[in-house]
Amino acid sequence: MSGTDIKNSGRDGARTVRVWDPLVRFIHWVVVLGVLVNAVFTDPEELPHEFVGYAVLGLVILRLVWGFLGPKPAKLSSFPPSPGAAVSHVREIGRGDRLVHLSHNPLGALMVYNIWLTLLVICATGIMMGTVTFFGVEWVEELHELAFNWLMLSIVLHVLGVVLDQRRTGVALVKAMISGSKKIPDGWSIK
Known part of the structure; x- marks a missing residue:
């Protein structure tokens, strides 16, 4: 396990493995907060909604860049989106395999990429609603709402x-x- 700190935790035989660095955790929880704030507390027609949206966009872009520059568990190559791997993972669960993925398991990886892409669509359509309207704004608003519901x-x-x-x-x-x-x-085996 190069690049990963593993140590025994005590009598129970459990191992503690350092996985997520502070930047990954910070981005995760601030994006969660940003989505919550914009979903519940801000008015979509006002500036605070836009500012939070821009902050979320910046954080998602930073996380994607960190996916190339960060430590091994943060790298996008550590959890590539693979429907085939997700199907295999479901089969492993069904067989009762005792395997823990260090980063995201294949189903989790698909979800992470889905959420990032969805946030990018929400941010792009939000920007489009406030700027140029080449093809009319109604379809952009509908896509923004559809992406939010997704x-x-x-x-x-x-x-x-x-x-x-x-x-x-x-x-x-x-x-x-929270702890990393x-x-x-x-x-349990580690993958």
């Missing part, structure tokens, strides 16, 4: 996936996204 569904599925994976593996994923380390229970 994002809300994706977030629900993402949270559900986290809960199910935590129950299956015993790895506290939310805690890991995953505690892998004894008897």
Whole structure:
């Protein structure tokens, strides 16, 4: 496991593995906050909504750049989007394989790329609504709303996936996204 710190946690045989660096965790939680603020607290017709949108756009772009420059677990190559790998992962779960992915599992990887792409569509259409209207603004507004609704569904599925994976593996994923380390229970292999 080059580039990853692994240490035994104690008597339970669990291993603690350093996974997500501070920048990845910061971006994750600030984007969560930005989506929440714009979904619940800001008026879409006012400047604070735009400012939050620009901040989210900047953070998503920064995360994608960090996906090339950051440490190994943050690299996009550590969790490429692969429907085939996602299907294999579902089969592994069905067989009862005891495997924990250091970064995102293949289903989680697909969700991460889906959320990033959806956020980029939301930001692009939001910018388009406030600027040039070559083809009329109605379709842009509809796409913005459709992408937002898709994002809300994706977030629900993402949270559900986290809960199910935590129950299956015993790895506290939310805690890991706060601390940066995953505690892998004894008897589980690391991929």
